[in-house]
Amino acid sequence: xxxxxxxxxxxxxxxxxxxxxxxxxxxxxxxxxxxxxxxxxxxxxxxxxxxxxxxxxxxxxxxxxxxxxxxxxxxxxxxxxxxxxxxxxxxxxxxxxxxxxxxxxxxxxxxxxxxxxxxxxxxxxxxxxxxxxxxxxxxxxxxxxxxxxxxxxxxxxxxxxxxxxxxxxxxxxxxxxxxxxxxxxxxxxxxxxxxxxxxxxxxxxxxxxxxxxxxxxxxxxxxxxxxxxxxxxxxxxxxxxxxxxxxxxxxxxxxxxxxxxxxxxxxxxxxxxxxxxxxxxxxxxxxxxxxxxxxxxxxxxxxxxxxxxxxxxxxxxxxxxxxxxxxxxxxxxxxxxxxxxxxxxxxxxxxxxxxxxxxxxxxxxxxxxxxxxxxxxxxxxxxxxxxxxxxxxxxxxxxxxxxxxxxxxxxxxxxxxxxxxxxxxxxxxxxxxxxxxxxxxxxxxxxxxxxxxxxxxxxxxxxxxxxxxxxxxxxxxxxxxxxxxxxxxxxxxxxxxxxxxxxxxxxxxxxxxxxxxxxxxxxxxxxxxxxxxxxxxxxxxxxxxxxxxxxxxxxxxxxxxxxxxxxxxxxxxxxxxxxxxxxxxxxxxxxxxxxxxxxxxxxxxxxxxxxxxxxxxxxxxxxxxxxxxxxxxxxxxxxxxxxxxxxxxxxxxxxxxxxxxxxxxxxxxxxxxxxxxxxxxxxxxxxxxxxxxxxxxxxxxxxxxxxxxxxxxxxxxxxxxxxxxxxxxxxxxxxxxxxxxxxxxxxxxxxxxxxxxxxxxxxxxxxxxxxxxxxxxxxxxxxxxxxxxxxxxxxxxxxxxxxxxxxxxxxxxxxxxxxxxxxxxxxxxxxxxxxxxxxxxxxxxxxxxxxxxxxxxxxxxx
Numbered sequence: 001x002x003x004x005x006x007x008x009x010x011x012x013x014x015x016x017x018x019x020x021x022x023x024x025x026x027x028x029x030x031x032x033x034x035x036x037x038x039x040x041x042x043x044x045x046x047x048x049x050x051x052x053x054x055x056x057x058x059x060x061x062x063x064x065x066x067x068x069x070x071x072x073x074x075x076x077x078x079x080x081x082x083x084x085x086x087x088x089x090x091x092x093x094x095x096x097x098x099x100x101x102x103x104x105x106x107x108x109x110x111x112x113x114x115x116x117x118x119x120x121x122x123x124x125x126x127x128x129x130x131x132x133x134x135x136x137x138x139x140x141x142x143x144x145x146x147x148x149x150x151x152x153x154x155x156x157x158x159x160x161x162x163x164x165x166x167x168x169x170x171x172x173x174x175x176x177x178x179x180x181x182x183x184x185x186x187x188x189x190x191x192x193x194x195x196x197x198x199x200x201x202x203x204x205x206x207x208x209x210x211x212x213x214x215x216x217x218x219x220x221x222x223x224x225x226x227x228x229x230x231x232x233x234x235x236x237x238x239x240x241x242x243x244x245x246x247x248x249x250x251x252x253x254x255x256x257x258x259x260x261x262x263x264x265x266x267x268x269x270x271x272x273x274x275x276x277x278x279x280x281x282x283x284x285x286x287x288x289x290x291x292x293x294x295x296x297x298x299x300x301x302x303x304x305x306x307x308x309x310x311x312x313x314x315x316x317x318x319x320x321x322x323x324x325x326x327x328x329x330x331x332x333x334x335x336x337x338x339x340x341x342x343x344x345x346x347x348x349x350x351x352x353x354x355x356x357x358x359x360x361x362x363x364x365x366x367x368x369x370x371x372x373x374x375x376x377x378x379x380x381x382x383x384x385x386x387x388x389x390x391x392x393x394x395x396x397x398x399x400x401x402x403x404x405x406x407x408x409x410x411x412x413x414x415x416x417x418x419x420x421x422x423x424x425x426x427x428x429x430x431x432x433x434x435x436x437x438x439x440x441x442x443x444x445x446x447x448x449x450x451x452x453x454x455x456x457x458x459x460x461x462x463x464x465x466x467x468x469x470x471x472x473x474x475x476x477x478x479x480x481x482x483x484x485x486x487x488x489x490x491x492x493x494x495x496x497x498x499x500x501x502x503x504x505x506x507x508x509x510x511x512x513x514x515x516x517x518x519x520x521x522x523x524x525x526x527x528x529x530x531x532x533x534x535x536x537x538x539x540x541x542x543x544x545x546x547x548x549x550x551x552x553x554x555x556x557x558x559x560x561x562x563x564x565x566x567x568x569x570x571x572x573x574x575x576x577x578x579x580x581x582x583x584x585x586x587x588x589x590x591x592x593x594x595x596x597x598x599x600x601x602x603x604x605x606x607x608x609x610x611x612x613x614x615x616x617x618x619x620x621x622x623x624x625x626x627x628x629x630x631x632x633x634x635x636x637x638x639x640x641x642x643x644x645x646x647x648x649x650x651x652x653x654x655x656x657x658x659x660x661x662x663x664x665x666x667x668x669x670x671x672x673x674x675x676x677x678x679x680x681x682x683x684x685x686x687x688x689x690x691x692x693x694x695x696x697x698x699x700x701x702x703x704x705x706x707x708x709x710x711x712x713x714x715x716x717x718x719x720x721x722x723x724x725x726x727x728x729x730x731x732x733x734x735x736x737x738x739x740x741x742x743x744x745x746x747x748x749x750x751x752x753x754x755x756x757x758x759x760x761x762x763x764x765x766x767x768x769x770x771x772x773x774x775x776x777x778x779x780x781x782x783x784x785x786x787x788x789x790x791x792x793x794x795x796x797x798x799x800x801x802x803x804x805x806x807x808x809x810x811x812x813x814x815x816x817x818x819x820x821x822x823x824x825x826x827x828x829x830x831x832x833x834x835x836x837x838x839x840x841x842x843x844x845x846x847x848x849x850x851x852x853x854x855x856x857x858x859x860x861x862x
Contacts, residue, residue: 018134022124023323025138026119027468029447030154033454034109041109041175042062042461044287045349047460052498053087053105055469058096059504066776073500075510075519076548077533077796081843082250082514085243090115090161090194102470105462108157115160120145120169123360126167130364131371139442140300140363146446148295150355151453152282152658156350161194162202163356166538169206175324176229177213184229185857188236191272196247199351201341203233205357208327212320235573238853247845250514251343267333267351275395275725277301279416280409280444280452287457290404292332292352296359296366297445298413299438304318306424309380309459312372314434321365328358348532377671381425388417416445463566463587465502471569471591472503472554477809478587479552483562485773486586486603486779487551490537492580493571497534508548509536519797526628527621527689531713538575538709539718541753542685543625543639546599546761547632548795553580553595553681557805560591576708577723579685579754599761601632603770604781604794604834608634608641611791611816611824621689621717629757630817632793636775637763639757643686643749649675653737661744665737674735674742683727684754687719691746700736719750789828796836798823805835 002577024433034041042051060067067086068080069784074648092111099107124141131137144167153159164716169595175182191199210229214222237244268291275281276294286293308318331337332352340347341354392414395405405413419441427434475487489505496502506779508523511534524530528539537550544550556571569591583595596606614631616624622640630636645661652672656662665672680686692715701708723731735742769784791814798817804825811825818824 004043018128018138019121019124019405022138022141023059023117023121026120026142026446027113029142029146029443029450030116031109033450035195036452040105040458040465041112041155042105042462043155043457046108046157046712047465047650048496049088049498050155051105051108051465052098052496052501053083054093054108055101056102056501057093058101062097064776069840069843070777072506072773073504074512075505075516075797076382076508078516078519079246079250079799079801079840081243081246081840083245083512085193085196086514089243090158092161100448102466105465110152111624112157112160113162114152115157116145116150117162119150119164121165123167123363126171127364127367129171131367133370133435135439135466136367136370138593139297140367141444141706142439142446143297143300144360144363146450147356147359148276148281148293148449148453149359151295151348151450152287152293153353156210158195159198159356160263161351162198163190163433165191165194165745166202166205166357166360168207168625169202170364173206173210173213173229175348176232177210177217177225182232184232185236185239186482189239192237192240192244196244197343198356200343201354201357203347204341205325205328206363208324209361210323215320216316232333235853239850239857241849241853242843242846245734245849246840246843251844255517257751260357262339263335265335267335267338270330270333271394273329273332273400274406277314277391278395278409278413279406279449280406280456281402281700282453283404283456283459283752286404288349290351294332294352294355294358294362294448294534295396296362297442297449298388298416299423299442299445300363300366300419302388302420303369303426304362305384305387306380307344307369309383310372310374311377312374313368321361325358325361325365328361332358370428375429376425380422384424385421392417404456406452412445412448412452416448417440463466464493464570467567467569468499468501471589472499472505475554475587475589475592478503478589479525482586483551484772486549488549489544489552489554490540490550491554491555492575492577494536494573494575497536506548507537508540510534514718516797518817522584522819522821523615523619524783525618525624525712527625527716527718529670529713529718530716531712534713536575538573538576539621540601540689541625541752542579542597542757543629543752545597546757547628549600549602549603551597551600552586552705553577553583553597555580555593555595557588557591557593559588563591574709576703576706576721578721580594582754583726599758599763599765601765601795602768602771603779603790603796604771604836605632605785606790606827607632608790610826611793611818612813613816614820619717622687622748632820634758635760635764636754638751639753639761641753643678643751644677645749646676649677651675661747663737663744665740668740672737674744676736677730677734678733678749679730680723680727680751683725685724686722686726686731687718687750687751687752688722688733689719689748692718693718694742694744698739699742700738702732702734702736704732717746722749724754763768769832771834777837777838779834781832783831783833785827785831786827788827791824792827793818793820793824794836797821799838801838801840801842803837803839805837808835 005678070083071080074080085209092114095114096104096107123144124137127137127140150163165187169191172182172184172187176184184220191202214226273291276291281295282293307313308322331341333702347353395402396410397406406496423438427437479489488507492505494509497509500507513533515533520535523535526544529536573735580595583597585592586596591781626639629639650665653663653674654666656664663674684708690710692712694709695712699710701710708720722733769777769781771781772781798821802823804813813823813825
């Protein structure tokens with residue numbers, strides 16, 4: 001009896017150790033790269049978007065949770081529910097609270113590593129049930145956790161929850177088919193809750209997987225089994241109605257409102273996808289415009305192929321799994337399937353976002369092949385050798401087509417293919433050390449692939465992010481402590497479009513996959529630099545500052561004393577708003593200066609004119625800004641006036657015969673410059689309007705020796721501030737051509753009559769009521785009177801969730817939106833006290849549905 005318990009204890013301990021290894025090993029391999037290279041984890045969208053959302057989440061979850069429902073930090077203001085559901089509601093994000101805020105970027109790395117480790121654990125649990133040998137299960141779990149999808153998308157950490165949960169989903173489906181106890185309801189709920197986007201992909205694959213298995217049941221069993229699956233999937237989905245309903249509504253108002261062009265073509269030549277099987281098949285270009293990442297360790301690729309060569313596996317299983325595999329592979333490049341997998345939208349960057357399901361399925365087939373313990377024949381190993389040689393020849397002979405594969409990647413791929421052939425043909429089933437050997441070469445290859453892949457990326461310094469947050473928060477907190485009104489704040493530089501989330505202020509910029517299309521359209525017409533899911537304050541003027549309520553500006557402190565390199569802020573992406581220095585200085589900080597604009601309107605303001613629909617001209621941004629001013633103030637005046645271009649000084653440049661402002665280089669091998677010098681006749685603000693096709697790729701631009709950022713996103717025109725209060729001083733504008741030609745006939749010089757603007761705004765704002773935000777979801781005005789019927793316009797994006805009360809009585813909003821974007825309403829003559837309450841109706845309905853679903857489920861279980 002004692003011997004029995006000792007054996008049981010040994011087996012129990014061994015099992016626990018193996019589960020621990022499946023968890024620790026992938027996470028440790030991933031972490032080791034960053035410890036060894038001393039890189040921060042912040043890069044691309046993680047450094048420019050997600051880290052700001054995570055900072056906002058950490059700052060508000062337990063202190064101001066209502067801000068996770070609605071926030072004015074999100075662009076001009078908007079619901080946060082879909083943002084929460086997409087980016088923030090992974091339980092792993094609670095790890096952020098284990099360390100102080102200053103270690104946020106380091107904790108993000110810990111979260112990513114923990115998710116990768118958990119993917120190893122869940123997949124080991126799944127494959128341990130399918131194969132007796134633990135080493136094979138460990139190898140497959142590591143290959144899944146450190147697959148090409150995970151390495152390529154580690155910074156898209158919100159997608160990794162679905163990677164973790166997919167093995168549990170397929171395990172639950174298998175148990176449904178076996179009529180065993182399962183947790184399909186819970187897994188379905190967790191998938192939707194952690195990230196609805198990749199949840200859709202995982203659940204879609206789960207459905208396809210189920211259908212491929214139902215084929216092997218008799219007709220009488222198929223419907224009951226399918227109904228059991230469908231019923232539990234619906235329970236899990238309805239339990240998450242509190243998040244799915246708001247997401248659906250906001251998606252329809254945002255990205256889903258735009259349509260993609262459907263066609264029957266291919267995204268790229270299908271055969272090129274073979275190169276993505278190689279080690280290190282990843283770089284920045286692949287991230288942006290490349291092919292889906294499907295790397296799974298090359299010996300597993302050979303085993304997945306061997307599945308279809310096996311003589312022990314029934315041809316019907318091969319047929320069913322082959323059809324599903326072909327469907328998943330074709331989905332990588334055939335446009336209709338690409339759109340179906342991505343909710344009807346082409347992915348902007350990060351192609352093939354569903355490829356983790358293909359990776360999982362291919363590994364599953366490889367494990368089934370290993371399980372057969374089949375003695376391989378000469379023709380089988382011959383086929384695998386030919387395919388391996390073919391892959392190596394393909395990626396080396398046409399290496400110019402695959403710039404992401406350097407010589408080290410090609411060598412590594414050849415070596416691990418050879419090891420895979422060696423294992424399958426000469427070691428598998430012939431040695432007691434076959435499984436440990438296989439696990440070892442898989443782990444080694446995963447390390448090589450990780451290093452080769454991540455070495456192609458660049459990461460931000462953690463200190464840069466922390467310096468930004470520490471210094472800007474100091475300024476924004478000072479403003480809040482000394483001004484409790486409702487206002488917006490902006491900067492003349494930015495670290496990311498989502499700076500307001502990290503620095504805790506209400507700004508104009510945002511970068512969010514779920515964006516308000518009305519706001520995007522308006523800001524595009526006003527000349528703000530934007531694309532389909534982001535916009536910045538670059539392109540603003542004193543007009544937009546005043547009307548949008550940008551009361552404070554943060555500027556770099558030019559009088560700064562020298563600091564240590566790791567303490568110095570980086571003032572990147574300057575908007576060159578010279579005229580913001582005309583605002584009043586409030587306070588100078590160590591690295592920043594707080595400025596105040598005294599002419600701003602509150603978020604809601606009285607207008608003598610009734611609201612009418614505005615017709616914008618996308619080619620006339622100064623005219624559109626003037627329309628904004630007239631609609632807000634009721635004053636018919638032209639604030640912008642055209643300035644005649646001075647005669648240029650041409651260096652290695654000639655003008656086109658008969659062409660106006662069109663230039664060509666004389667000697668293409670030498671630098672060509674066009675220089676304009678002009679002296680302003682007034683102290684007003686002067687602007688250069690550049691069309692969208694003139695950017696950093698076509699020119700470099702300097703003004704008085706200062707380099708100007710000419711980046712664009714969606715080829716929209718924008719205004720660049722050339723000077724202010726510089727009457728009689730020469731403004732020196734230099735265009736340096738990067739191409740052989742430059743067409744400036746759509747570029748314009750403008751003078752903004754700032755004195756007239758200040759006079760009108762100073763008088764107009766005097767009669768405006770004052771507003772305070774008493775909570776994240778409520779805004780209150782002081783008591784004020786109107787002598788006649790007036791319209792109260794706003795710069796708050798319209799939403800049916802806003803409830804408006806006047807003296808405690810509900811009033812109706814106007815159907816015609818102010819500037820086609822913002823809520824507004826009429827006020828009759830009399831005394832008023834306005835209250836705005838944001839009521840997330842769809843969220844509340846979703847909560848009711850979720851609670852009702854839970855009640856019904858518990859009642860039925862009883």
